[in-house]
Amino acid sequence: xxxxxxxxxxxxxxxxxxxxxxxxxxxxxxxxxxxxxxxxxxxxxxxxxxxxxxxxxxxxxxxxxxxxxxxxxxxxxxxxxxxxxxxxxxxxxxxxxxxxxxxxxxxxxxxxxxxxxxxxxxxxxxxxxxxxxxxxxxxxxxxxxxxxxxxxxxxxxxxxxxxxxxxxxxxxxxxxxxxxxxxxxxxxxxxxxxxxxxxxxxxxxxxxxxxxxxxxxxxxxxxxxxxxxxxxxxxxxxxxxxxxxxxxxxxxxxxxxxxxxxxxxxxxxxxxxxxxxxx
Amino acid sequence: xxxxxxxxxxxxxxxxxxxxxxxxxxxxxxxxxxxxxxxxxxxxxxxxxxxxxxxxxxxxxxxxxxxxxxxxxxxxxxxxxxxxxxxxxxxxxxxxxxxxxxxxxxxxxxxxxxxxxxxxxxxxxxxxxxxxxxxxxxxxxxxxxxxxxxxxxxxxxxxxxxxxxxxxxxxxxxxxxxxxxxxxxxxxxxxxxxxxxxxxxxxxxxxxxxxxxxxxxxxxxxxxxxxxxxxxxxxxxxxxxxxxxxxxxxxxxxxxxxxxxxxxxxxxxxxxxxxxxxx
Numbered sequence: 001x002x003x004x005x006x007x008x009x010x011x012x013x014x015x016x017x018x019x020x021x022x023x024x025x026x027x028x029x030x031x032x033x034x035x036x037x038x039x040x041x042x043x044x045x046x047x048x049x050x051x052x053x054x055x056x057x058x059x060x061x062x063x064x065x066x067x068x069x070x071x072x073x074x075x076x077x078x079x080x081x082x083x084x085x086x087x088x089x090x091x092x093x094x095x096x097x098x099x100x101x102x103x104x105x106x107x108x109x110x111x112x113x114x115x116x117x118x119x120x121x122x123x124x125x126x127x128x129x130x131x132x133x134x135x136x137x138x139x140x141x142x143x144x145x146x147x148x149x150x151x152x153x154x155x156x157x158x159x160x161x162x163x164x165x166x167x168x169x170x171x172x173x174x175x176x177x178x179x180x181x182x183x184x185x186x187x188x189x190x191x192x193x194x195x196x197x198x199x200x201x202x203x204x205x206x207x208x209x210x211x212x213x214x215x216x217x218x219x220x221x222x223x224x225x226x227x228x229x230x231x232x233x234x235x236x237x238x239x240x241x242x243x244x245x246x247x248x249x250x251x252x253x254x255x256x257x258x259x260x261x262x263x264x265x266x267x268x269x270x271x272x273x274x275x276x277x278x279x
Numbered sequence: 280x281x282x283x284x285x286x287x288x289x290x291x292x293x294x295x296x297x298x299x300x301x302x303x304x305x306x307x308x309x310x311x312x313x314x315x316x317x318x319x320x321x322x323x324x325x326x327x328x329x330x331x332x333x334x335x336x337x338x339x340x341x342x343x344x345x346x347x348x349x350x351x352x353x354x355x356x357x358x359x360x361x362x363x364x365x366x367x368x369x370x371x372x373x374x375x376x377x378x379x380x381x382x383x384x385x386x387x388x389x390x391x392x393x394x395x396x397x398x399x400x401x402x403x404x405x406x407x408x409x410x411x412x413x414x415x416x417x418x419x420x421x422x423x424x425x426x427x428x429x430x431x432x433x434x435x436x437x438x439x440x441x442x443x444x445x446x447x448x449x450x451x452x453x454x455x456x457x458x459x460x461x462x463x464x465x466x467x468x469x470x471x472x473x474x475x476x477x478x479x480x481x482x483x484x485x486x487x488x489x490x491x492x493x494x495x496x497x498x499x500x501x502x503x504x505x506x507x508x509x510x511x512x513x514x515x516x517x518x519x520x521x522x523x524x525x526x527x528x529x530x531x532x533x534x535x536x537x538x539x540x541x542x543x544x545x546x547x548x549x550x551x552x553x554x555x556x557x558x
Contacts, residue, residue: 010502011539067346069542223289260290263348 003135006031012069013038018059021131025123026086027116032128033059035079037072040137047141047166047277048078048132049270050124052150052157055182056102057084062147065259071267075274078138082128084149086117098182099189105177106153107201109190118190121201124153125161143273145169147262148226152177155203155216155236162213167276169217169269171262172224175236176204182230204232204239211243217272218247219265221255282414285310291348292317297338300410304402305365306395311407312338314358315415316351324418326445326556327357327411328549329403331425331432334461335381336363341426344538350546354553357417361407363428365396377461378468384456385432386480388469397469400480403432404440422552424448426541427505431456434482434495434515441492446555448496448548450541451503454515455483461509483511483518490522496551497526498544500534 007018014037023030040046049072051062059081062068072079085091085104092113094100109118132138144165146154151173158168177183178198187198199205220233227233233249240247255261286297293316302309319325328351330341341347341360351358364370364383371392373379388397411417423444425433430452437447456462457477466477478484499512506512512528519526534540 009535009537009539010500010533010543012543016539064538065343067349067542069539070346070546221289254289256288258288259343260288260295260348263346264289264291267349 003131011035012073014040014069014073016063016069023086023123023127025119025127028086028088028091030087030123031059031083033063033081034132034136035063035069035072036136037076037078039076040078042137045137045139046076046078047143048080048138049273050142050144051079051081052106052124052144052146052153053081053084054146054148054150055084056097057150058102059083061259062262065263066266067263068266068270071270075270077270077274077277078136080128080132082124085120091117099186103149103186105149105186105190105201106157107187107190110197111190111192114190120153121157124157125164129164141166141277143167143169143277145269145273146173147171148257149174149182151218152203156201156206158214158216159203159206159212160200165214167215167217167273168212169272171219171265172221172226172231172257173203173218173233173236174231176202176232178202178205179235180230180232204235207236207239207245207247208242212240212245212247214246215276216245216247217269218249219252219261219269220249221252221257221261223254224257226257282410290314291352293319293348293352295342295348302365302402302406304398304406307365307367307370309366309402310338310362312342312360313411313415314342314348314351316355316357318355319357319416321416324416325355325357326420326422327359327417328552329421329423330358330360331385331403331423331429332360332363333425333427333429334363335376336429338362340538344542345545346542347545347549350549354549356549356553356556357415359407359411361403364399370396378465382428382465384428384465384469384480385436386469389476390469390471393469399432400436403436404443408443420445420556422446422448422556424548424552425452426450427536428453428461430497431482435480435485437493437495438482438485438491439479444493446494446496446552447491448551450498450544451500451505451510451536452482452497452512452515453510455481455511457481457484458514459509459511483514486515486518486524486526487521491519491524491526493525494555495524495526496548497528498531498540498548499528500531500536500540502533503536505536
């Protein structure tokens, strides 16, 4: 697989890189960002936290705004931040911010005009980790985290692929997309009107069906404008009780949906994942 | 003075705010950003680090990208990030990125068409601190820091107003603007062709004339594209030797001119200022 390094900046003793490649899962050129901590080498490969971003984001939002580098450098954790959808002129899109480009929802679309490119689930689960492991000094120990739509992605991908990750965390995730406007709109378009097919991409439904094999940490601000209509963490917590899943939800007083919130607690998430990655 | 709070986000237990006001120094509406640490209160006012940003920046760049909040919160330091020039349709401008809006150079312009609005020196030295002290729970203990053009601003304003600050720091500052293209272009436009008048805004010239009454910390990446043509830290170091000024220049291997560099070392700068603020 052919990688093109398009930017490189030293940070926290390690390196931030932006890389493009031809994605076979998505049938288009994709860009991702990577942080390598200073101790990463072929002789001592480091674990990776995959970070899935929210609606309208690219590979850049987390890397520029989360303030995660110094902690990740100290812990010896790489971070990979993929884009949030397929990209390019030939990729189907919608005028709304919550469908099409920037809104891939980390699923495999089955409906036209989306199914040719919108296969973010396969990209994150299958293609990207192989590409990262083949090209950078990382181990096969991975954790997964994300924000909002990406929190939904981290929860559903982590729960459905427990052998691929040590731990799951999320900020302000869309916890029950089959029961909120963002999810219903996107799933209807990408997956069609058979709502049974939606459940595989709903973290609350997954936790109702089975216990989580992985520990989960969720942070949610109580001043988040999207909390009650779109995010519904109480549904996730209730579902987690069905099979006694190991889920900690922390309601953070006064915090909103922004990266100011993420930057306040990303250190906790990295330490949480490190505990499970290095045990 | 009438302040309008236009955004507010909880971060690191404290608050990030964006505020607009009518500036009398600049004759226009200005916006600044403020971080208040969690311990700031009328009963225990906190010191302030003023952060001056570089060419093309606004009040947002540092606040979104520097990753400074958690450290500033722990130390109990507020941060104020002003804009980099006057703003508004009635303000003179130039098509180039390094003159006019976004490029105020922290001086008082004497030439047309700039002199009506381009008085960033007076704004930073006189107007803004009074406004901050009158409206927020801060003390009158201040430090000053900045990046690139803002590093030039921090050095020159700090050196010329030693009673207003405890300490000066800078990332990748324009150290000798009277001898580099950015400075010569801007000073020629704003101050005219009498180069004697430029020297008051040149940190190297100021350190040749007098010892620094304040401790100075400068970080400079050796992979910075602007290092040799525009920044010239060796001129500053040589000038500091004239009167044995207390200046530490740290050359950081592999780092460039970006906020990735700033985020790597901002903790050191905050700790440096805290040492002098709280002694």
